Every structure is written in C-alpha cells, then in structure tokens.
Amino acid sequence: MNMIELDGLTRSFGALVAVDDVSLSIRAGEIFGLLGPNGAGKTTVIKMLTTLLPPSGGVARVAGFDVAHQSARVRAEIAYVPQLVSADGALTASENLRLFAKLYGVCRREIGSRVDDALRFVGLGDSADRVVRGYSGGMVRRLELAMALIHRPRVLFLDEPTVGLDPLARQAVWQQVRQLVKQFGMTILLTTHLMEEADSLCDRVAIMKRGHVTTTGSPGELKAALGLPDATLDDVFAHHSGEQLESEGNFREISKSRRSIARLG
Amino acid sequence: MTASEVDVALSDWEEPTSNPSWRFSTLVSLPGQCLALVEIEFLKLRRDPTDLLTRAVQPALWLLIFGNVFSKLRAVPTGNLNYLDFMTPGILAQSVLFLAIFYGIGVIWERDLGIMHKLLVSPTPRVALVLGKALSAGLRALVQAALIYVLAFLLGVHLNWHLPALLGVGVVVLVGATAFSIFSLIVACLVKSRERFMGIGQLLTMPLFFASNAIYPIAIMPGWLKAIAYVNPLTYEVDALRALMVKGGASHFGLGLDILVLTVTVALLTSICARLYANLVR
Numbered sequence: 001m002n003m004i005e006l007d008g009l010t011r012s013f014g015a016l017v018a019v020d021d022v023s024l025s026i027r028a029g030e031i032f033g034l035l036g037p038n039g040a041g042k043t044t045v046i047k048m049l050t051t052l053l054p055p056s057g058g059v060a061r062v063a064g065f066d067v068a069h070q071s072a073r074v075r076a077e078i079a080y081v082p083q084l085v086s087a088d089g090a091l092t093a094s095e096n097l098r099l100f101a102k103l104y105g106v107c108r109r110e111i112g113s114r115v116d117d118a119l120r121f122v123g124l125g126d127s128a129d130r131v132v133r134g135y136s137g138g139m140v141r142r143l144e145l146a147m148a149l150i151h152r153p154r155v156l157f158l159d160e161p162t163v164g165l166d167p168l169a170r171q172a173v174w175q176q177v178r179q180l181v182k183q184f185g186m187t188i189l190l191t192t193h194l195m196e197e198a199d200s201l202c203d204r205v206a207i208m209k210r211g212h213v214t215t216t217g218s219p220g221e222l223k224a225a226l227g228l229p230d231a232t233l234d235d236v237f238a239h240h241s242g243e244q245l246e247s248e249g250n251f252r253e254i255s256k257s258r259r260s261i262a263r264l265g
Numbered sequence: 266m267t268a269s270e271v272d273v274a275l276s277d278w279e280e281p282t283s284n285p286s287w288r289f290s291t292l293v294s295l296p297g298q299c300l301a302l303v304e305i306e307f308l309k310l311r312r313d314p315t316d317l318l319t320r321a322v323q324p325a326l327w328l329l330i331f332g333n334v335f336s337k338l339r340a341v342p343t344g345n346l347n348y349l350d351f352m353t354p355g356i357l358a359q360s361v362l363f364l365a366i367f368y369g370i371g372v373i374w375e376r377d378l379g380i381m382h383k384l385l386v387s388p389t390p391r392v393a394l395v396l397g398k399a400l401s402a403g404l405r406a407l408v409q410a411a412l413i414y415v416l417a418f419l420l421g422v423h424l425n426w427h428l429p430a431l432l433g434v435g436v437v438v439l440v441g442a443t444a445f446s447i448f449s450l451i452v453a454c455l456v457k458s459r460e461r462f463m464g465i466g467q468l469l470t471m472p473l474f475f476a477s478n479a480i481y482p483i484a485i486m487p488g489w490l491k492a493i494a495y496v497n498p499l500t501y502e503v504d505a506l507r508a509l510m511v512k513g514g515a516s517h518f519g520l521g522l523d524i525l526v527l528t529v530t531v532a533l534l535t536s537i538c539a540r541l542y543a544n545l546v547r
Binding site for chain 1: 294297298301302304305308309312313377378379380382383384385386387388389390543546547
C-alpha cells in the first residue's frame with residue numbers, strides 16, 4: 001500500500017521551476033528521506049504534500065487523498081513538524097498539546113489521556129507544566145513530535161528534524177522517530193542535510209537537485225551502486241547532486257535554518 | 266516491520282475521513298476550534314498581563330489631558346452630554362482600534378516562528394483560525410474596556426451601569442475588535458513583514474480615528490470628511506458605545522444599524538481573510 005504518491009508533481013514561482021516533474025511512491029510504514037542541497041526543492045515538495053502550497057502541475061496523493069482537491073481530508077491524516085520551531089514558547093507543553101488536540105477534533109473526554117500518552121512517549125512527562133521557553137532544543141523537538149502524535153496521524157512530515165541539535169539530542173530524536181514507526185506504523189517523510197541521519201533512519205531516500213529527483217533507493221543500494229570500497233552516503237550525495245553539501249541555497253533559507261538553531265539554543 | 270503488521274497498526278488509528286458526515290462535523294467543531302484559540306490567548310494574558318497595563322496608559326492620557334482641556338473650552342457641540350461623557354465612548358473605541366489594528370503583527374511573528382505552519386496544516390478551517398485570532402483580540406479588548414470603565418469612573422464620567430447596557434458595550438467592543446483585527450490580519454497576509462506591517466498600521470490608525478465621530482460629532486465635519494466617516498466602521502462602533510456607555514447618550518444611526526454594519530463588516534472581512542490566510546506561509 002502506497003501512503004504517499006507523487007506523479008509529475010511540479011511547482012513554479014514565476015519563471016523559477018522549484019519542483020520539476022517529481023514522481024515518487026512511498027509505502028505505508030516507511031521512513032523516506034528527501035535529500036538535496038539548499039534550494040533543491042525539498043521543502044517545496046513538503047509544502048505541497050502538506051497542502052500549504054498548491055501544485056502548479058502533476059498529482060500528489062497522501063493517505064489516498066488528492067492534496068489539491070481534498071486538502072481538508074489530507075490535513076486530517078497528517079502531521080507536520082516544520083524546520084522552524086512550531087511549539088508556542090509562551091505555553092506549557094501540555095497547553096501546546098491540548099490546543100492541537102482541540103484543533104484536530106480529539107474527543108473532549110480523551111484529550112487528557114492523549115496528552116499524557118504523548119508526553120510519556122517522548123519522555124516529557126515530568127516537564128509537562130513547564131513553559132516551553134525554558135526547554136532545551138532537544139526537549140522542544142521532542143515536544144513537537146508529541147504534538148504530531150496527538151491526533152493519531154497516518155503520515156508524518158519532518159522538515160530537517162534535528163537542525164541545531166547536539167549529537168545526544170539528535171540521537172534521542174532519531175530514537176523517537178524509529179519508535180513512531182515501530183509502535184504506530186506511521187509513514188514518515190523527512191528532509192535532511194545530514195547524511196548520517198539519512199543513513200541511520202531512512203528505509204529509502206531520494207536525492208534532489210534543482211527541482212528534480214536524480215536517484216532513489218535504500219542507502220545500502222545507493223552506496224553499493226557507486227562501486228567504491230567503503231562508500232558512504234556522503235559519496236552518494238556528492239555523486240548524484242553533482243556538488244558538495246551547502247553549496248547552494250539563498251539568504252532566506254540560511255536565515256530560516258539559523259533562526260531555528262538560535263531558538264533551539 | 267512487515268506490511269501486514271503496518272496495516273494492523275494502522276487499523277488502531279482513528280480514521281476521521283471515513284466518517285460520512287465529515288463536512289457536517291467540520292462545521293460543528295468550528296466554534297470549539299475558535300474557543301481553543303481564544304483560550305490560548307487567555308492563558309497568555311493571565312501569565313503576562315503587562316501588555317494590558319501598558320496599553321491602558323494611552324487612553325488614560327487622552328481622557329485626563331485632552332478630555333479635561335476640551336471640557337473647559339466647551340468648543341465642541343456635544344448636545345446634552347458634557348465633553349468628557351461625549352468622548353469617553355470614543356476613547357474606548359479608539360483604544361480597541363489601536364489594539365486590534367496592530368494585532369496582525371502577531372501572526373507575522375507566528376509565521377516567522379513556524380507556529381503558523383503547524384496551524385495551517387491542521388484540519389482547522391481557515392475561517393476558524395481567523396475568527397479564533399480575531400476573538401482573541403476581542404478578549405484583550407474586553408479587558409481594556411474594563412480598565413477604561415475604572416478610569417472613567419474615577420474621572421467622574423456619568424456611566425450607565427445597567428446590566429443590559431454593560432452587556433451591550435461588551436458585545437460592541439467584541440465585534441468592533443473582531444472587525445478591526447481581521448482587517449489587520451488581512452494586511453499581515455498581504456505584507457508578511459513586520460517592518461512593512463508597522464508602517465501600514467501607523468498609516469491607518471490616525472485617519473480611521475480622526476475620520477470618525479470619536480472625539481467630535483459628524484455634524485461639524487466638512488463634507489468630504491463626513492463622507493469618509495459614514496463608511497468608516499469605527500463611526501458605528503462609537504455611535505453604539507455612546508448610546509450604551511454613558512447616561513443620556515443616544516445613537517445617531519440607531520443601535521440596530523450600528524450592530525448590522527459591524528456584523529456585515531466582520532462577515533465580509535472574514536471571508537476575504539480566510540482566502541488570504543494561507544498566503545502567510547507561501
């Protein structure tokens with residue numbers, strides 16, 4: 001069963017074609033990584049799949065619903081953790097969770113237990129009533145995962161989930177993401193710059209370059225296909241994107257990343 | 266995890282879209298979603314009320330300085346009301362306007378933080394997101410109104426303390442704040458930057474305030490200003506407040522028309538804003 005299907009998905013901004021004729025199929029229960037340099041079109045793909053941006057051409061279906069014509073239904077089935085910090089710092093963790101439980105129409109009687117379960121799942125039970133502004137970066141990201149859990153979505157979109165986190169916090173987030181698939185069978189589409197993250201987490205990856213998907217496969221297959229002894233995903237990335245990491249991107253994207261890093265402290 | 270295990274796990278999850286009355290349930294949950302957003306504003310206000318207190322300074326200065334000086338001058342024909350009684354509803358409307366017209370900066374901030382992305386990816390209808398925000402501004406405006414009542418009482422304004430009149434003031438303040446905050450959200454959706462928003466906000470507030478009956482009656486305005494005042498929703502808000510807030514106050518247009526104009530303004534602006542709201546993150 002395919003949970004996400006893209007067929008010729010295209011998005012233009014004036015003369016710029018940010019995503020050009022992208023076709024992909026992502027199976028239920030899969031962790032799929034979208035890799036590529038800044039400006040490759042990863043975030044634009046995620047924005048289209050999460051219904052934030054209408055496609056200019058092609059079709060995309062998430063959980064069986066068309067993102068362009070059944071956007072409200074798609075939204076009920078998905079959760080999105082943007083690269084930017086999306087938890088409200090002025091509220092406590094449980095207030096953040098309660099808000100989203102209500103917005104997602106979780107039954108009033110169930111909200112309390114859902115909030116407790118989600119907090120326990122990410123290991124924030126003891127910090128539930130602390131204002132989020134005082135959280136560490138790793139705690140904020142874990143809270144955001146809990147917020148993504150509250151309405152029991154089928155598909156989770158993670159845009160650069162560990163940007164700005166130290167190695168320990170990063171490991172903790174990876175652990176939670178693996179657990180989401182294992183425990184709840186969620187399908188996860190994530191974007192990342194970190195090849196180590198893609199290698200460790202993803203069942204399959206696609207590498208994007210200037211709006212196109214240049215290759216798709218499991219990290220193991222892609223490394224083997226290079227035919228180099230001890231090839232890493234970095235080598236695969238350099239080979240298929242035709243450049244080193246961080247060679248592209250623009251002021252807006254860099255400023256967005258740095259803003260997230262600054263907020264995650 | 267095998268495909269069959271995944272399918273089993275998926276069956277444990279709620280499937281809201283399998284509900285045939287999906288659209289109806291979306292409509293039914295709309296008030297609850299609006300209230301959830303208002304509740305968040307309430308929690309924030311309770312945690313940090315400093316903004317409300319600092320906002321009370323400006324109306325206090327208007328009433329204390331401008332009101333007292335003009336009361337002594339007797340330069341403005343205000344009918345059977347003394348000038349301070351005449352201008353107090355205008356100052357309440359002004360402080361609601363100032364609070365609401367800059368409310369949109371909050372959504373630009375939320376957009377920059379990423380909170381707006383998460384709200385827009387939720388199945389909450391755009392109308393609920395807009396009205397929830399606008400009613401949050403209304404909540405702040407009601408607290409502001411309470412502070413202005415205290416000030417006005419201390420200054421000896423002849424306030425109408427009858428319960429229906431007080432409730433009426435609450436409704437007008439709420440609807441007025443809702444209208445102007447949605448207008449502010451529309452500006453935010455169009456400009457998307459805090460600097461540009463502040464510039465436009467500054468540009469709008471004073472013309473809206475002076476082209477209304479807040480501190481002088483429409484009768485003494487030149488013809489061109491009268492024309493603007495008649496299409497300015499603030500005029501109708503002040504008119505309703507003047508009838509309800511002070512003893513001996515009367516509505517020039519009729520309370521029914523005042524409320525109708527404000528409600529139609531809210532409905533019109535909400536439909537425009539709901540269409541523009543997703544622009545914030547594009």
